[in-house]
Amino acid sequence: MTSLPTAEERSGKKLGLVIDLDTCVGCHACAVSCKEWNTQGYSAPLTDVNAYGSDPVGAWLNRIHSYEVDTEDGQPNRTVHFPRSCLHCEEPACVTVCPTGASYKRAEDGIVLVNPETCIGCKLCSWACPYGAREYDPSHGVMKKCTLCVDRIYNEHLEPEDRQPACVRACPAGARHYGDLGDPDSAVSKLVAERGGYDLLPQSGYKPVNKYLPPRPRRTGTQPEAAKAPKALEALGAGDGSLADQFFKWADKVLTR
Amino acid sequence: MHPAYSVIFFTTASGAGYGLLAMLGLGAAFGVVFPQSIWFCLVALGLSLGLITLGLLSSTFHLGHPERAWRAFSQWRSSWLSREGVAAVATYVPAGLFGLLWLGGFDGGPVWKLLGVLSAVAATITVWCTGMIYGCLTTIRQWNNPLVAPIYMALSAATGLVLFALLMQGFGAGQSWHVVLAIAALVVAAALKLIYWRGIDQAPRDLTIGDATGLGRLGTVRQFEAPHTQSNFVQREMGFKVARKHASKLRRLCLLVGFAGCLAACVLALLLPGAGTMVFLVIATAAAGFAVVVERWLFFAEAEHVVNLFYGTERA
Numbered sequence: 001m002t003s004l005p006t007a008e009e010r011s012g013k014k015l016g017l018v019i020d021l022d023t024c025v026g027c028h029a030c031a032v033s034c035k036e037w038n039t040q041g042y043s044a045p046l047t048d049v050n051a052y053g054s055d056p057v058g059a060w061l062n063r064i065h066s067y068e069v070d071t072e073d074g075q076p077n078r079t080v081h082f083p084r085s086c087l088h089c090e091e092p093a094c095v096t097v098c099p100t101g102a103s104y105k106r107a108e109d110g111i112v113l114v115n116p117e118t119c120i121g122c123k124l125c126s127w128a129c130p131y132g133a134r135e136y137d138p139s140h141g142v143m144k145k146c147t148l149c150v151d152r153i154y155n156e157h158l159e160p161e162d163r164q165p166a167c168v169r170a171c172p173a174g175a176r177h178y179g180d181l182g183d184p185d186s187a188v189s190k191l192v193a194e195r196g197g198y199d200l201l202p203q204s205g206y207k208p209v210n211k212y213l214p215p216r217p218r219r220t221g222t223q224p225e226a227a228k229a230p231k232a233l234e235a236l237g238a239g240d241g242s243l244a245d246q247f248f249k250w251a252d253k254v255l256t257r
Numbered sequence: 258m259h260p261a262y263s264v265i266f267f268t269t270a271s272g273a274g275y276g277l278l279a280m281l282g283l284g285a286a287f288g289v290v291f292p293q294s295i296w297f298c299l300v301a302l303g304l305s306l307g308l309i310t311l312g313l314l315s316s317t318f319h320l321g322h323p324e325r326a327w328r329a330f331s332q333w334r335s336s337w338l339s340r341e342g343v344a345a346v347a348t349y350v351p352a353g354l355f356g357l358l359w360l361g362g363f364d365g366g367p368v369w370k371l372l373g374v375l376s377a378v379a380a381t382i383t384v385w386c387t388g389m390i391y392g393c394l395t396t397i398r399q400w401n402n403p404l405v406a407p408i409y410m411a412l413s414a415a416t417g418l419v420l421f422a423l424l425m426q427g428f429g430a431g432q433s434w435h436v437v438l439a440i441a442a443l444v445v446a447a448a449l450k451l452i453y454w455r456g457i458d459q460a461p462r463d464l465t466i467g468d469a470t471g472l473g474r475l476g477t478v479r480q481f482e483a484p485h486t487q488s489n490f491v492q493r494e495m496g497f498k499v500a501r502k503h504a505s506k507l508r509r510l511c512l513l514v515g516f517a518g519c520l521a522a523c524v525l526a527l528l529l530p531g532a533g534t535m536v537f538l539v540i541a542t543a544a545a546g547f548a549v550v551v552e553r554w555l556f557f558a559e560a561e562h563v564v565n566l567f568y569g570t571e572r573a
Contacts, residue, residue, distance in 0.1 A: 002332045021472075031484075055487055063484035065567060067466075071476040079481055080472055084567060093395065099329035099339035118328055121321015123494065124338055127258070130396045132491040132564035141321025198471050201563070203464075204395065212471055 002098040004091065005107035014110040014182035015148055016088050016209035017168065018191055022216045024175040026066050026081030033170030034062040034085075034146075041151040043116040047139040059135040059144040061085055062167055071218075080215055083176070085167070086133035086146035087200065087208030088112050094125040094134060103143075110182070110209060111150055116142045130204045153178075181209050258397065259497040260557035263318040268387060269416075269549045271312030271345075272409065275380035276417015277305040277424075278352055282380070284421070285355070285365075285373030291430065292365035301424045302356045305417075306349075313345055337393055341386035348383055351375035384413045391556075398460060398573065399560045404453045411446035412549050418442045419519065419545045422526075423538040431534060433527055440523045443545070447516040450552065454508060457559070462572035469566035480569030495562035499555075507555055515548025 038061055039046040048058030062085040069078045092112055095103045102119035105112050114125075114134075119142040126134040126143060134145045149165035152158060162169060168176040179188035188211075191197065197211035281301055284290040291297055317323040330346065332339040355372035363369050388406030395401045418439035425431045466480070467473020488496070499507075522541035526534045563573050 003335045026482075057487065057489065059490065060485075063489070065470075065480070065484050066482040067470055067472055068479045068481035069472050069475045069477065070479070073476075078475065080470075080475075082470060082472075084484075093393075096335040097338065097390075097393070099332050099336045099342060100325070101328070101332050118325065119322070120325045120328060122319070122329070122338065123321075124390070126491070126494060127562070128394055128396060130563045132495070132567055135490045136321065136494070138321075138490075143321075200471060201464075201469055203468075204563075214471065215475065 002095050002101050002103055004095060004105055009107040010110070011108050012182045013108065013180050014088075014090070014209045015153070015179070016110070016181045016188075016211070017085075017148075017165065018177040018179070018181075018188045018197060018211045018213060019083055020175040020177070020195075020213040021080050021082060022175075022213060023173045024064075024081040024083060025173050026064055026079075027172065028064050029170045029172055030083055030167035030176060031060060031062045031064055033166045035060055037149060037152065037166035038144075038147070041149070042147045043114065043142070043144060046144060047137060049139060057138065059137040061133075061135070061144060061146040063132075075218065075220070078215065078218070083167075084131065084133070085210075086112060086148075087131055087206075087210040088146075088148060090207035090209060092206055093128040097124050097128045099124070111148045112145070113147055113150065114143050114145055116140065119143055130201050130206065131208075148178075181211065258557045258560040258562060259494050260554050261319050263315045265550060265553045265557070267312040267316035268409070269312075269546070269553050270308045270315070272384060272387070272413035272549065273416035273420060273546075274305045274308030274310075274312060275348070275384050276413040276415070277301070277420045278309070278348070278417070279377040279380040279414070280417050280421040281305060282352075282355065282373035282375070282377035285359075286370040286377075288365065290425075291428075292359065292369065293362070294428070295360055295362070297424070297428050298356060298359040300428075301421075302352070302359065304420065304424070306352060306356070309345070309348075337386055337389040341383060341390060344379060344383040344386050348376065348379035351379055381410070384410050396563045397560045398462075398563075399457045399556075402453065402456065404449055404456065408446065408449050408453060411442065411449050412552065415439065415442035415446045416545050416549055419523070419538075419542050422523075423535075423542050426526075426535055426538050431538075436523050436527050436538070439541070440520060443516060443520055443523070447512065447520075450516075451512075464563060464566060464573045466566045466569065466571050469563070483568065491564055492568060495564050496568060497558060498561075499558035504555060504559055507551055511548055511551040511555065515544055515551060519544035519548060 035046060046059055048056055050056050062083060065082040065084060067080045067082055069080055071078060088110055092105060095105050095112060100118050100120055102115045103125050121141040123136055126136060134143050137144045153163050155163060164178045168178045177188050177191060179186045181188055183189060192211045195213040197213050199208050281290060317326050320326060329339055329342045333343050351372045355376050358369045385406055388409030391400040392405040422435040422439045425435050465473060467478040470478055472478045519541045522537045522544055526537035526541060529537060561573055566573050
């Protein structure tokens with residue numbers, strides 16, 4: 001049923017991710033780990049077409065962007081690595097536009113899933129998502145998306161420490177956190193409160209569950225002298241108008257003649 | 258948005274088919290179309306249902322699993338696409354019975370007229386649902402616009418009325434008000450489209466890459482590196498861009514060759530007697546077809562999806 005669960009039906013549990021943009025190093029380990037797990041798990045495989053050719057295509061459930069931020073304070077620009085996947089929104093229009101009932105939001109934990117047995121591959125859900133979280137799998141003709149590793153987090157065949165999404169388990173920087181954002185006392189909720197975690201595009205009205213922790217303020221400081229370009233050039237005698245500089249200019253002219 | 262040919266053909270062909278069906282149904286109710294002519298029924302209703310059916314079939318070509326298309330009738334409570342599917346199939350019921358009674362030689366009874374009205378209502382609802390599939394998407398500024406569904410209706414009515422005038426003329430029952438009605442619908446459609454184009458051109462692009470990423474609080478945001486070396490599905494489907502100068506050229510073509518051409522041909526059809534009327538109505542039909550196909554291509558090509566902000570577009 002693509003109608004969203006009502007407030008009474010919802011358990012209050014909102015499983016999701018908290019992504020720390022301060023510590024993410026942009027290594028793509030989460031994306032690779034996601035691909036590896038999900039090519040054998042729910043809605044598997046997650047195929048690539050022409051993977052080693054010149055124009056590979058394929059569905060990935062997690063993509064890592066990198067942005068450059070000009071802070072306009074005389075400091076060097078900042079690089080921010082930005083993992084992007086399904087935010088398991090509370091009001092996901094990707095679910096309500098689905099004509100078949102293949103897309104649904106689980107009442108028990110808020111996870112948004114696609115049933116690969118009933119998806120007709122009309123792609124309308126991907127049009128309705130402002131976050132680009134859904135990718136069509138051309139080799140299966142169905143839509144693929146982050147499952148929050150629903151086949152890991154409840155899997156009693158796994159060791160307890162492995163019962164979390166593959167991306168969270170793989171992150172070497174500890175930039176990804178998983179938990180219940182519906183519980184104000186959970187570790188993730190406290191982290192969001194402490195660090196000022198925010199929603200992506202809150203004006204969309206989709207109420208994303210996943211939160212992003214902003215990069216921490218930078219320590220202010222002056223740039224080391226050696227890093228300043230003009231000084232470095234002066235040391236080589238270029239362009240300061242001294243006798244030596246004039247000599248080198250003359251020599252350059254003579255030699256290029 | 259990527260303009261898929263199957264969807265362009267579907268929306269324009271079925272739009273014209275539903276417009277013609279609505280006109281035939283109302284024409285029956287008001288005693289305009291001939292209840293006794295089996296040939297007129299076969300050609301006119303056949304053309305209308307043929308366009309609708311071809312359009313619906315073509316719309317299944319862009320599905321990953323066309324054999325599961327029947328599942329799309331289930332979620333009418335929340336989904337405009339599902340509502341459209343239900344309405345499209347439901348329209349066949351009154352339209353089919355309307356055609357059967359017509360072929361059966363029931364000349365103009367009240368049941369036949371009622372079925373005509375029901376067909377017209379069902380056709381109208383279906384076209385409205387088609388427009389709302391796009392109109393309800395808040396992710397695309399150019400689509401989430403109150404004029405989108407009315408323009409789908411106006412273009413469906415205009416193309417249907419041009420076909421209706423052509424068919425009536427072809428069967429020797431053409432009257433000038435058929436053409437006048439087509440002209441009126443064309444003027445309304447073109448006016449709505451002009452208002453729509455002006456509206457989307459003037460609307461502020463107030464969302465930035467900084468808003469989308471939430472990094473705008475730190476300063477000016479630029480894409481430093483894309484997540485992948487080749488375009489992915491999201492970029493191919495949602496990242497289609499048409500150059501501004503091509504778009505304005507195509508808008509002019511749509512308006513001048515399509516709408517104005519069709520209007521001029523309709524006016525000439527009114528002025529010229531006999532065979533000339535028929536010739537100009539054929540030209541008007543071709544021009545109307547050209548207008549809606551170009552309009553529909555632009556409707557997709559000019560639509561900018563908010564997700565492009567994550568891929569480096571500065572404003573949306």
